[in-house]
Amino acid sequence: MALGWVVDFTTLAARDSTNNPQPHIQGCKYNRRSTTHFHKDIKHRSEDIMPSMSTYIKAISGGAFLVIGGPALVWYVTPTEEEIFKRYSPELQKKALAGREQRQKDFDAFVGQLKEASRSDKPIWAVQKEMDAKRSEAEQQIRREERDAFAAESRRRQAEIRESAK
Numbered sequence: 001m002a003l004g005w006v007v008d009f010t011t012l013a014a015r016d017s018t019n020n021p022q023p024h025i026q027g028c029k030y031n032r033r034s035t036t037h038f039h040k041d042i043k044h045r046s047e048d049i050m051p052s053m054s055t056y057i058k059a060i061s062g063g064a065f066l067v068i069g070g071p072a073l074v075w076y077v078t079p080t081e082e083e084i085f086k087r088y089s090p091e092l093q094k095k096a097l098a099g100r101e102q103r104q105k106d107f108d109a110f111v112g113q114l115k116e117a118s119r120s121d122k123p124i125w126a127v128q129k130e131m132d133a134k135r136s137e138a139e140q141q142i143r144r145e146e147r148d149a150f151a152a153e154s155r156r157r158q159a160e161i162r163e164s165a166k
Helices: 009-013 032-048 053-077 081-087 090-118 124-165
Strands: none
Touching: 090 124
16 A cells, blocks of 8 residues: 555645645545554565565566677677678679778878877867868968969960060
């Protein structure tokens, strides 16, 4: 039995919005018969407070099964890269082998950038933003130099053509 007494619901309904009981209604009333059963049950309930040892063993073994068995099942079911590669068609295998070196270089460059960015005290995304800005500035400088070199070469050729025409 969860409660040893029964609440008179008129008391609960009579409370105003400030949760104060109205003065004309008495406090909650209880049923004496249910309280006597409650007191009789207390003697017997002291034995039922602790679950048995088998309950603990079941709970611990079930938890261990979930914590260890779940990742183990995922590891067992997930195919390796070689198994996935063997399932490719011959054209896809050739294409994957051809692009493997480039992907490995890109990955190594990415990891190198992450290591460089992680040396700073700033958050990694802020450092990467700064690195991207520096990289784009360097690329723009290279493009400007190439454009200037091309313009100088075209002026030199124009000068040669003019002198040869004279």
